[in-house]
Amino acid sequence: MNEDFIHYLWRFKKVPVLNLQTVNGEPVEVIRFGNYNQSHSGPDFKEAIIKLGRQTWAGQIEMHIKSSDWYAHQHETDPAYDNVILHVVWEHDVDVFQKDQSVLPTLQLKDVVSKDLVKAYKDFMQRPQQFILCEASVGQLNSLGIQFWLERLYIERLSRKSQPIFTYIQQTKQHWDQICFMQLAKSFGLKANAEVFEAVAQSINFKLILQYQTQLDYLEAILLGQANLLNIECEDNYYKHLQQLYKFLKSKHELKPVGFSAEFFRLRPANFPSIRLAQLASFLHQNTSLARLLLKAEKLTDLKPIFDIKVSTYWKTHYNFGKENKPSAKKLSANFVQLCVINAIIPLQFAYHQFKSTLDFETQILALVRSLKPENNSIIKRFKAIGFEDYISSALETQALLTLKNDYCNQKRCLNCNFGIKLMQQ
Known part of the structure; x- marks a missing residue:
């Protein structure tokens, strides 16, 4: 038994509404079940209306497996729970006292919910799991329902990924070129160096980038120096050139390098932080007005x-300082560009339009992600194998399925998932 099941019962009105009573014998009439709060912050249902005895109450409803969970979750110290009008629990084990020392009205469900419904839930949740719990039932899902839920899952994923950008907005006082620079740098760092590259961009005022935009070696010196990649002894002439440039720029502009270094370990040469920062410098050199x-x-x-982009002459024959390789253009691959669009540009657009309160901005964003080819990793291959192949046409669906697997299936949040809800109702 978990709270998701209690939420499901309340959301879909599976609780018999006639002759309900609190644990103290007071008649309960549910006039409005309230709006389900999926934010995980505050009471579970808001704007509910109930009648206790002869008194009608409007407020919030909180739900737990046991009444004592109220204290386990420390709701008694949280003002967000001061307006709770009804405590709905599976099992009542202790009285909960409000701030005025009155007992919070509590409704116990274990004796009023259909035993057949409880059995159906337990049977559903105890299915043998190979990849996802409902993989044997995918064929029972409606195609329009699948498409709608995947789109909503993608927006949910995008909303979560864009949250750090709102911090950028506040920190930079809405300087969108600076924000784009920080988000793009983080993306160029990929998983191994995202944190370092983000810190490097945060340490550089974008006005400095604009000041030296026409001088590619200056941009390389700034980025590599701030990432602590110009602080060793090396006989390479270009390294010495950048090191001297950075020494001059660091003094002139009072630059402070980040407090940790970029990672080379276990990376392929194409992903070395030295080459990725050189590519970022070339990107900034060739493009004005990032926003x-x-x-x-x-x-x-x-x-x-x-x-x-075109990297400088030196980097065409190097992946790092001091070791020459066969010449190559060091262009950004199609897969790398797609990752930048997915992880940097689309979240940027989402945050920007949300901040500006743009109407119907999802249309632009969904069109952009649908212009990207679907990803093809091990999780997506498994989804294809169990019946989702016909629904995967772009990165929107693959990003949504990653969210479905990691945030719902792996956590067994079936009753928060449109697929699980549909199958339970069947």
């Missing part, structure tokens, strides 16, 4: 030209 370029794009073809 104008990144925030208005509506499809992948709008973005491809700005990612078609």
